[in-house]
Amino acid sequence: MRKFLFILLLASILLTACASSASDAPAKAVEDYLNALVAKDAGRLPTLVCGDWEEDALIELDSLQAVNARLDSVSCSQNGADGNFALVDCTGSIVLTYNNEDQNLDLSLVTYQVVEESGAWLVCGKQ
Numbered sequence: 001m002r003k004f005l006f007i008l009l010l011a012s013i014l015l016t017a018c019a020s021s022a023s024d025a026p027a028k029a030v031e032d033y034l035n036a037l038v039a040k041d042a043g044r045l046p047t048l049v050c051g052d053w054e055e056d057a058l059i060e061l062d063s064l065q066a067v068n069a070r071l072d073s074v075s076c077s078q079n080g081a082d083g084n085f086a087l088v089d090c091t092g093s094i095v096l097t098y099n100n101e102d103q104n105l106d107l108s109l110v111t112y113q114v115v116e117e118s119g120a121w122l123v124c125g126k127q
Contacts, residue, residue, distance in 0.1 A: 026086035026114040027076040029121035034076075034107075037061060038069040038094060050115055050124035057123070068097040074107060078114075085113040085124065 029048065036044045042061060049057045074092035081087060090107040097103075113125040 023078060025116075025121045026078045026088050029114050030076045030088045030090060030112045030123055031074065033057075033112075033123040034071055034074060034090070034094070037064065038071055040064060040069070048123060050117060050122045053124045056125075064096070066098065070095050070097075072104070076112075079111070082113070085115055086121070087127070088112040088114050 033045070033048045036048055037057075037060065040061065042058070045057055045061055046054050072093050072095050074090055076088050076090040078086050079089045089111055092108075093104040093106050095102050095104055111127040112123055113127065114121050115124045116122075
């Protein structure tokens with residue numbers, strides 16, 4: 001009986017871990033996108049967005065070329081869905097520094113649209 005309960009408990013833990021990692025995937029995609037953006041990684045950025053949004057992402061990247069950018073206390077989580085899109089909200093900010101002055105872009109003002117394509121979650125727009 002103890003062996004049965006142990007196996008049941010172990011299976012429950014594994015299922016919970018798998019379910020939470022799958023539901024965290026859209027949020028992780030947004031965090032990866034934001035990290036590539038502030039790192040100004042033009043090679044990686046297109047691999048993190050859907051084809052329909054690649055040009056917008058590269059324009060956003062271009063807008064950061066003249067500043068130093070970093071993430072501050074960023075945390076993202078999926079808050080729902082809209083059709084094929086997972087909706088992801090973030091807290092924290094992108095800190096832009098130019099001429100020793102900081103400007104904070106509040107990430108809580110944006111909802112990211114994330115779509116699953118070929119098994120990968122990709123940022124595909126903003127609301």
